[in-house]
Amino acid sequence: MTEVDAGRWWGLLGDRVRGELVDVRTMADGASGSAVYGLTVVEPAGEFVLKVASQPWLRERARRELTFYRELASHGPVLVPEFLMGGEADGSTYLLLTAAGLPTEAERWSKQRWIELATELGWLHREQVLALAIDRGATGLEPASAEKLAAGEHAWRELGYERLLAPLWANFEALDAAIRELPACLCHGDCHLGNLLTDPADRFVWIDWQEVHVGHGPGDLALLWHRAEVDGVNPPREAMLTAYAVARGIPDDVILRRAAVAAELTLVMLEWPTFFPYLPEPARARIRNRLERLVPAWRR
Ligand SMILES: Nc1ncnc2c1ncn2[C@@H]1O[C@H](COP(=O)(O)OP(=O)(O)OP(=O)(O)O)[C@@H](O)[C@H]1O
Ligand SMILES: [Mg+2]
CATH class of the missing domain: 3.30.200.20 (Phosphorylase Kinase; domain 1)
Structure with a gap:
């Protein structure tokens, strides 16, 4: 067009x-x-x-x-x-x-700005929003197909991660189960800074709702963090998780933290290999480093 x-x-x-x-x-x-x-x-x-x-x-x-x-x-x-x-x-x-606004520039964001964003995401994930969304026809997504899992496993094996990831591939359902420990909620589904505008009053405006769905929430946080990291920006995860839990009205506990680790692992294992050919090496290295820290965190 x-x-x-x-x-x-x-x-x-x-x-x-x-x-x-x-x-x-x-x-x-x-x-x-x-x-x-x-x-x-x-x-x-x-x-x-x-x-x-x-x-x-x-x-x-x-x-x-x-x-x-x-x-x-x-x-x-x-x-x-x-x-x-x-x-x-x-x-x-x-x-x-x-x-409704201009693209967001997160490079110079204060910690407080990230916390404000996590708070808004927590509001979106509240159970009251879910009730309305289901009433208006929102649905879940199909689980990842066997082909997708096989493609992810193959890609990470080629990258030399066979040994590190073998136990996770063998019990991939455990990641999903950890995510499902959280209550269901309405998820944005494509939650990255490119889909966030800032209006003249400096408020966030959330756009690009093509992937909106009923899920469990931490996938939105995981994508937000990873896309920012690929761009060399380092969001304050711990503080964001705490603010998110308060805003969502759920405990800031081990279930939430484990679900967040599981969502990040799912994203890295299934989605990132597809995008690696388009990323510069420093960005790929950041994702690999993150993976190497996530695996021990998951096993703990
Ligand atoms: N309502 C809006 N006000 C101002 N800018 C907008 C608005 N909607 C979209 N844009 C701009 O257009 C871009 C693309 O829109 P959108 O994200 O909805 O589509 P998309 O199909 O996901 O495109 P992309 O794949 O590039 O993200 C946004 O990143 C944003 O810069
Ligand atoms: Mg978009």
Whole structure:
């Protein structure tokens, strides 16, 4: 999709939007995901974001995000962009939101800023949100397939981690069981800093709800930490876990800590090998170092 297409989309929305489109910026080109455009409109003035999913394999995720904005967004405990409209048109699923802030820059964050973020995540994971989400149709994800496990095991073996990881692969269900010790909750599902904006009042705005699902929570923390670490940023995990537990209304105890270790291990063992070819060596080394610390923490 091109910027011309974004203009065409604005026309397609017809009477339901007001104003003349004067500028279009590509925010994500749609090569590997949805196409995302920033739109500037005059008379009346407005800044919008149009997200369009055209490939068949994206439509389900796009529909999940649309359902989130329609059914849940305005009831949730975290700030999200205002949903203007969305639906199916022209063989695509589209979403029109207000432009809600700028990308977050975590390099210079204070410890307190990280704690604020962990607190908001804890609010999202509270049981009251889950009750509403289930009522509005939120569902869980499929468990990782046998092929995915085999691919992860193969990749880490190639990297020389056969001995370290063999006991974990042999009892992979134990990781899942530790995560399930926590109560169920509504998870963001793609919780990394690239999906977090900062608004003019310096508040967090949570975006990109394509992976929202019912889970148990620590996967959101694990992804947040790992993606930050890959970028060379070091989040204060301990303090975040404590703030998270308080905000979520669960004990800050060994069950939570073990679930967090299990979620990190699951992420490293199953997801990271796929992305290694695209990462510079220092980033890969940070993930390997983390793995080497997680395994003994899990065995303790
Ligand atoms: N409502 C919004 N206000 C301001 N910027 C936005 C908004 N929605 C999206 N963006 C910008 O567009 C980018 C891509 O949007 P989004 O994360 O929703 O799509 P995506 O398909 O996940 O793209 P990517 O794979 O690049 O993350 C965001 O990282 C953000 O910079
Ligand atoms: Mg995104």
